[in-house]
Amino acid sequence: MSTDRPWRDPALPAAERVGLLLRAMTLEEKVAQLGSRWAGNDMADSEVSEDGAMNVAPMEDVFSAGGSSSLDDASRDGLGHLTRVWGSYPLSVEQGVAEVIRQHEVVLKNSRLGIPALVHEECLTGFTTYGATVYPASIAWGATFDPSLVERMAAAIGRDMAAVGVHQGLSPVLDVVRDYRWGRVEETIGEDPYLVAILGSAYVRGLQSAGVIATLKHFAGYSASRAGRNHGPVSMGRRELLDIILPTFETAIATASAGSVMSSYADVDGLPASADPWLFTDVLRQEWGFGGTVVSDYWAVPFLSSMHRVAADDADAGALALTSGTDVELPDTIGFAGLVDKVRSGEVSEELVDRAARRLLLQKVELGLLDEDWTAEGSVRTDVELDSAENRAIAAELAEKSVVLLDAGTALPLTNLSKLAVVGPVAHDPRTLMGCYAFPNHVLPRYPERGLGIDIATPLDALRNELRGVEVSYAKGCDVMGDDRSGFDEAVAAARDCDAVVAFVGDLSGLFGHGTSGEGCDAEDLRLPGVQGELLEAVLDAGKPVVLVVVSGRPYALGEFAERLAGLVQAFIPGQEGAAAIAGVLSGRIVPSGKLPVQIPRHVGGQPGTYLQPALGSVESAGISGLEVRPLYPFGYGASYTTFTIADLRLSAPEIGSNDEFTATVRVRNTGDRAGDEVVQLYLRDVVARVARPLKLLTGFARVSLEPGQAVDVTFHVHADRTAYTGPDLRRIVEPGEFEVMVGTSSMDLPCRAMLRMTEDVRVVGHDRVLTTPVTITGEDPGGG
Numbered sequence: 001m002s003t004d005r006p007w008r009d010p011a012l013p014a015a016e017r018v019g020l021l022l023r024a025m026t027l028e029e030k031v032a033q034l035g036s037r038w039a040g041n042d043m044a045d046s047e048v049s050e051d052g053a054m055n056v057a058p059m060e061d062v063f064s065a066g067g068s069s070s071l072d073d074a075s076r077d078g079l080g081h082l083t084r085v086w087g088s089y090p091l092s093v094e095q096g097v098a099e100v101i102r103q104h105e106v107v108l109k110n111s112r113l114g115i116p117a118l119v120h121e122e123c124l125t126g127f128t129t130y131g132a133t134v135y136p137a138s139i140a141w142g143a144t145f146d147p148s149l150v151e152r153m154a155a156a157i158g159r160d161m162a163a164v165g166v167h168q169g170l171s172p173v174l175d176v177v178r179d180y181r182w183g184r185v186e187e188t189i190g191e192d193p194y195l196v197a198i199l200g201s202a203y204v205r206g207l208q209s210a211g212v213i214a215t216l217k218h219f220a221g222y223s224a225s226r227a228g229r230n231h232g233p234v235s236m237g238r239r240e241l242l243d244i245i246l247p248t249f250e251t252a253i254a255t256a257s258a259g260s261v262m263s264s265y266a267d268v269d270g271l272p273a274s275a276d277p278w279l280f281t282d283v284l285r286q287e288w289g290f291g292g293t294v295v296s297d298y299w300a301v302p303f304l305s306s307m308h309r310v311a312a313d314d315a316d317a318g319a320l321a322l323t324s325g326t327d328v329e330l331p332d333t334i335g336f337a338g339l340v341d342k343v344r345s346g347e348v349s350e351e352l353v354d355r356a357a358r359r360l361l362l363q364k365v366e367l368g369l370l371d372e373d374w375t376a377e378g379s380v381r382t383d384v385e386l387d388s389a390e391n392r393a394i395a396a397e398l399a400e401k402s403v404v405l406l407d408a409g410t411a412l413p414l415t416n417l418s419k420l421a422v423v424g425p426v427a428h429d430p431r432t433l434m435g436c437y438a439f440p441n442h443v444l445p446r447y448p449e450r451g452l453g454i455d456i457a458t459p460l461d462a463l464r465n466e467l468r469g470v471e472v473s474y475a476k477g478c479d480v481m482g483d484d485r486s487g488f489d490e491a492v493a494a495a496r497d498c499d500a501v502v503a504f505v506g507d508l509s510g511l512f513g514h515g516t517s518g519e520g521c522d523a524e525d526l527r528l529p530g531v532q533g534e535l536l537e538a539v540l541d542a543g544k545p546v547v548l549v550v551v552s553g554r555p556y557a558l559g560e561f562a563e564r565l566a567g568l569v570q571a572f573i574p575g576q577e578g579a580a581a582i583a584g585v586l587s588g589r590i591v592p593s594g595k596l597p598v599q600i601p602r603h604v605g606g607q608p609g610t611y612l613q614p615a616l617g618s619v620e621s622a623g624i625s626g627l628e629v630r631p632l633y634p635f636g637y638g639a640s641y642t643t644f645t646i647a648d649l650r651l652s653a654p655e656i657g658s659n660d661e662f663t664a665t666v667r668v669r670n671t672g673d674r675a676g677d678e679v680v681q682l683y684l685r686d687v688v689a690r691v692a693r694p695l696k697l698l699t700g701f702a703r704v705s706l707e708p709g710q711a712v713d714v715t716f717h718v719h720a721d722r723t724a725y726t727g728p729d730l731r732r733i734v735e736p737g738e739f740e741v742m743v744g745t746s747s748m749d750l751p752c753r754a755m756l757r758m759t760e761d762v763r764v765v766g767h768d769r770v771l772t773t774p775v776t777i778t779g780e781d782p783g784g785g
Contacts, residue, residue: 005113007365008372014365018358021370024113027350028077030357031340033115034322035333036081037074039103040088071106074333078111080360081295082119083331086166088443090130090450093164097380100165104376116369116376118360120215120295120330123169123207124187124437125575126391127160130444131453133391137435137509137573138173139553140402142190142597143638145679146703147202149401153394154203158210160391165380167367168213168260172203174248175218177598180609181228183521186435186509186553186573188223190597191610191635192698193244197251198772204256213363216252217262218297219273219284220245225266230520231307234268239691241268242726244612250288251771259292259363263300263326272308274300280325288767293359295328296321301335314338319348327356387454392577399574399581401677405592405639406600411500411545411566413588413641419471421494422460423539424504425480425532426551430456432480433578435553436509436518445514456576459504459549462583473498477535480508480516485531488538495542500566502586503539505532506552509573517553517573526557527604533560540564549582555609559602559632570600588641593677593703595638595746599631611635611747614692636681636698636746642672642708646680649743649752658720658734658760665715666743666752670706677705682716682773683750685740690727696747700773713779716743719770720758734763 006012007021022030082103086096100119107117122128126135135157141150154172161169175184177191189196204214221241225232236245252258261284264273273279274296284290304310304317311317315338318329322339329336342348364370405412414420426432430452434441440452457465464472477491478484495501505528512520516529527533528550540546545566550556553573562568569592571582584590601609611634619630645668652663668680682700686693700716718741720734727733736758744750 008370010371014362017365017370018361021113021361022354022358026077027343027353028340029113030353031336032075032077033080033357033360034328034336034339034353035074035079036083036328036330037071037079037333038083038088038331039071040085041331071103072110075107075110075117078113078115079107079117080328081330082107082117084121085119086127086129086164087121087439090444090447090453092130093384093386094382096129097164097382100380101376108376115364116374118167118364118367118369119165120168120170121161121166122171122437123157123161124171124173125435126157126438127386128437128439128442129386130439130450132160132386132439133388133395134434134438134440134454134576135395136398136402136575136578137186137553138189139186139597140398140572140574141199142195143402143404143572143594144398145195145595145701146401147198149398150199151202151206153398154206155209156391156394158207158212160384160386162211163381163384166212168215169207170215170217170262171207172200172214172216173218174200174216174252175223176244176248177610178224179228180526180554180598180601181523182223182225183230183518183523184223185598186517187437191599191612192597193247194698195597195701197248200248201252201256204252204258208257208259211367213259215260215262215295216249216258218264219249219261220264220279221268221273222264222266228522230522231265234266236268238730239726242730242732246283247771250767253288253290254767254771261290261292261294263294263296265297265300265303267308272304272310274321274326275304275310275324277324284325291359293327293363294325295330296326298331299334301326301329304335315342318342322348322352322356327359395575396577396581399578400584400590402572402574402594403581403585403592404570404594404596405585406568406570406633407565408639408641409547409565409567411547412586414467414500414586415588417467417470417499419473419498420463420467421498421501422463422472422474422504423477423491423494423501424535425476425478426459426506427504428458428460428474428476429508430458432506432508432551433574433576434509435573436511436515436521441509441515442511445510454576457579459579459582462579463502463586466583466587466589478531480532481530483531485534488535491535492538492542495539495544498544500545500547501539502547502549503536504549504551505536506550507554507573509553523554525604526555526601528556536561547586549586555598555600557601557604562632570596591641591674591676593638593640595636595679596633597635599635600633602628602630602632612694612697614694616692618695634746634748636679637749638679640676640678642670642674642676644678644706644745645669645671646744646752649741649754651741651754651756654755655757655759656720658736658758658763661717661719662756663715663717664741664743665713667711668704668706668714669711670708673708675705675707677703678745679703680714681744681746683742683747684723685742686723686725687738687740689725690735691725693725696742698747700775702775702777704777711779712777715776715778717774717776721765721769722773723758724765724769731764732766734758734765736760736762
């Protein structure tokens with residue numbers, strides 16, 4: 001071991017190694033650790049041609065020329081992060097590994113102390129790189145209600161990333177949906193904080209099991225922007241933030257030890273997240289005890305000056321963000337570039353620089369980057385199959401469990417057909433199956449000559465494969481976007497000349513207006529995009545049974561069509577293997593088991609649409625306003641090709657103390673003739689609270705697989721802490737009183753109900769409270785007894 005670099009000794013405690021390193025670093029070197037460089041970024045200079053393709057300079061030129069020199073300049077004193085080496089340009093595994101090594105060598109050449117940079121990438125629908133498996137979008141994870149499956153997916157993603165030198169993944173998104181018009185609904189897990197918390201925590205555990213740091217985003221309030229407009233201001237009180245938005249992040253930190261948090265772009269009540277020390281220091285650090293790193297969302301630091309206007313210039317923005325609790329600026333060092341001068345002038349304490357650098361360097365130690373034997377070449381492999389059969393099997397299972405049967409109607413499953421017409425713009429475009437952070441939609445539109453990089457079937461392909469012996473015709477009808485109706489006649493003709501029609505409508509994910517769903521692709525209202533609604537009307541008028549399949553990143557209002565349909569299926573962006581999953585549900589090969597993580601509205605202007613409403617925002621307020629708030633299909637709903645009963649609710653006690661636990665047990669039986677899964681859901685209602693509360697809150701859930709006739713007991717272990725809420729004085733409390741316990745299969749189908757009384761005094765609770773509801777499943781009875 002070199003005596004002049006003792007921090008490289010893995011036998012020393014990590015904190016001691018970091019302390020030794022900090023003492024050896026100059027101010028410039030410490031500040032450099034708080035920055036990043038996106039050497040391969042071509043997005044800022046992209047132009048969209050008339051045909052929709054994005055034209056850019058060849059990325060080979062960026063990597064071989066400008067990328068190198070700019071990286072050399074950015075890392076003259078070392079560097080904290082390398083930004084999206086893999087996720088910026090379509091590189092093969094061999095090319096990507098070579099580029100990782102090359103960028104590391106540039107940084108190490110400029111690092112007097114030999115400190116490697118940490119490599120981060122996007123991984124929301126899988127590793128965002130060329131040729132990697134594209135999994136279902138986060139909103140589809142929510143539809144599975146299956147945390148163990150989400151954890152397996154994340155572990156597979158993490159293994160691939162770690163193998164090619166990636167240290168940190170910018171996922172999961174733990175924003176809770178508040179407005180369906182927001183473009184990034186597809187990136188969320190749903191509208192309920194408990195569902196988001198449990199599945200998001202599972203993702204964190206999976207990714208970090210592979211040695212890749214998970215990054216919780218976007219902290220906090222981003223999803224509640226006014227009118228669902230991206231980056232819009234958030235009109236939210238502290239109580240809503242504490243009770244709806246923050247618990248998802250808190251749970252992932254407390255139960256899954258998430259290693260990083262990303263700041264939100266939004267301002268909440270006028271205060272941008274990156275300028276909020278209450279959020280990043282008081283809550284995150286002091287109350288929750290978070291010890292990882294806070295990274296800025298891309299350009300969130302300079303946005304404090306250019307967009308929020310709470311800082312005079314980039315340097316002031318950097319000082320404000322550092323002081324408020326941001327540790328690392330992504331994707332390039334802009335605001336933090338002025339920190340050396342700010343410290344030298346006395347405007348910023350060097351202790352704040354040390355605080356941030358210590359957190360990042362501790363992660364580098366824990367990742368092995370500062371060990372004596374670490375090398376760039378030794379940290380990567382080229383024998384990695386990024387779209388392996390194992391990956392695709394997980395993607396297929398997720399897709400199958402996420403498809404939601406809303407109504408079997410008179411036509412599903414599809415049987416006894418000789419001629420089937422398939423219509424709609426989503427039927428034969430593979431991009432509509434993938435989210436905006438999938439590489440084929442996120443990067444490849446700028447490189448159309450590179451194709452999709454993966455094999456992916458369309459729903460039309462899958463249906464033809466599924467329904468052997470059935471003549472399947474196809475007419476697109478219209479595009480996802482735009483107002484071209486020239487294909488209507490062909491679609492109507494196909495609809496008339498068949499036994500039944502399957503109409504595929506929905507979204508094409510993209511970025512900043514180049515799609516109908518995704519980042520910056522917000523909607524004015526909840527009508528189907530473009531002229532798809534008109535196409536559907538025309539096809540319905542043809543008079544044949546029409547099954548509607550909505551493949552989308554957000555829920556759309558379907559009330560005007562529902563009664564005319566012969567079947568209705570919702571598939572939230574189901575990923576690379578999604579077409580076969582949809583076809584399997586339509587044919588009946590797959591017994592559908594997905595549940596809605598967001599509601600399906602009746603009316604195109606139905607806002608706010610989430611189920612988390614107090615009495616005056618719920619169906620109980622009928623007659624107060626002329627606006628209909630009842631959804632077409634409620635949160636948690638999903639039909640099946642078999643049937644289940646949930647009955648015999650038993651509480652362990654009718655009364656508990658305010659620091660005790662009760663159990664709620666129900667008997668679940670498959671009363672149909674096919675094996676299937678049911679998601680049993682427990683909700684609580686606080687009968688009388690000190691503030692207006694939602695009439696029901698999901699408090700526990702369990703996905704149960706049952707053979708025909710089989711029955712099990714599902715027992716929820718509910719601690720009194722699970723009733724906690726933020727009171728009038730903004731302290732979180734558990735209070736005595738009556739609570740209604742409700743168990744069923746959706747937020748509006750709750751046949752099992754009982755009352756529970758909480759006794760003893762009001763109890764103030766904090767971060768050490770119980771955040772989850774464990775579930776046990778017992779008494780399997782395959783014989784039906």
